[in-house]
Amino acid sequence: MIVKPFSPSPFTLGLEALLARLHPAHPQFPKFEQELKRQQAGDFGEQYIMNELQTLSTDFQLFHNVILPSVFAVQIDILIVTPNGIIILEIKNIKGTVLLKNNPRQLVRTTETGEVTVFTHPEIQLEQYIQGMKHFLQQHNITIPIYGAIVFPFNNVQIQREGEGLPILMAKDLPMYIHTLPLCTESTSIQNITSKIMKNIKTKTPYPLCRYYNIDINSIQMGIRCEKCLHYSMTRQKRTWHCANCQHTCVRAHIQALRDYYMLIGNTITNKQCRQLLNIENTHLAKRILQASCKVRGGSTKNRIYTLPELP
Ligand SMILES: [Zn+2]
Structure with a gap:
């Protein structure tokens, strides 16, 4: 069951508005176009996974984009609350060849044209979200196992990984992953967890973008x-x-x-x-x-x- 449905990222909506009102000759226009494409790809991947999960069983609760107050920043792409545990998914819609380096931990993406870009290793964020979620649940006296996985939605990526770590899944692996979680012996009510999460959910936006990107307001049409x-x-x-x-x-x-x-x-x-x-x-x-x-x-x-x- 969907508790919090998919909605586009505030960056996507804001950048669409920005590009519609910024002159194409503006020096930062190409940068914003690139950024919008990246955000839209992220949204597309997250929406795809939400749709796939929706078709599965109804004994879990599904949330898109969950920001919670905690000791660590918790900004979860997709959250699944099941009777056997809470699953935090970090979605990576990235094309090309991806190398997940171990020491130091980095995600290195190489495109078809040979362009190399280095990103934060998704495991670093995911570990932080798991810790943050643990802390959040402790504050509400809830005990339930917490799992995390990095999910690549599509087969347009070739992934290499150094060493071991949190699970990396393709979207098609998700149903089996969820259904084979160890049985939880704690008797925790899913409804209780869901209501605590919904009550504490925060919104976070980069608005106004002129301030965020340091753009002169006079450049806005x-x-x-x-x-x-x-x-x-x-x-x-x-x-x-x-x-x-x-x-x-x-x-x-x-x-x-x-x-x-x-x-x-x-x-x-x-x-x-x-x-x-x-x-x-x-x-x-x-x-x-x-x-x-x-x-x-x-x-x-x-x-x-x-x-x-x-x-x-
Ligand atoms: Zn007209």
């Missing part, structure tokens, strides 16, 4: 992008937004622009900033839109600051 032709040519006409380029109309076109603002520039916005963003002059219209979409934070009527809603 303002305006509302037409969802049909992708031009920034939406203008307000009567009670709707109208695209001067392709004639598309949409009543809710400003919503994505405000989400973009939240992900790229900040979680608060003034009437003036809203008018710049939506390319409108009417202060009353901006006020109506902000009152409908935001919580009011403070400031005098003239300089009111609105707080944009958090993204799920």
Whole structure:
């Protein structure tokens, strides 16, 4: 059963918004394109594993992207709670040849074109998450075995490993791995563990990305992008937004622009900033839109600051 379903990484959503609003000639544009591809590949692999696990038995609980408060940072790609133990999966959707080096521990990836990139060995993160989870469960007086595995979703990778360590599995190995875990003698309620996890789950985002990546806000394209032709040519006409380029109309076109603002520039916005963003002059219209979409934070009527809603 899925307790916390798959959702794209906040980096994926933020970088999509960033690339849509950053000029392609910006010096960091290619770097962000690469980063988005990496994030999307990660999401794709995690979504694939979630779908595969969903088709298995129903006697376990499935969570995507679990961040928990603990002595160590716990940021788990996929968490499975079964009557026999908790399984933490670290998903690596990497193509090419992968060498998992032992001393020092590193993941060295070589692509088909011979490009070599060195990453953190996934075992280092996984060990930390296991320790963090142990600590979290201890705090809630729960005793249950904790397992961890590194999972490669697809057969587009050739893996070599130096020495021994935590299990490395292909996605197709997962069903057998889960079903052959040693029987747990502790009588721990899965529902209790699930409710403790859900109650303590944290969200963590890199927003606003302009601050995260140190990008000048003036490099960000303002305006509302037409969802049909992708031009920034939406203008307000009567009670709707109208695209001067392709004639598309949409009543809710400003919503994505405000989400973009939240992900790229900040979680608060003034009437003036809203008018710049939506390319409108009417202060009353901006006020109506902000009152409908935001919580009011403070400031005098003239300089009111609105707080944009958090993204799920
Ligand atoms: Zn259009």
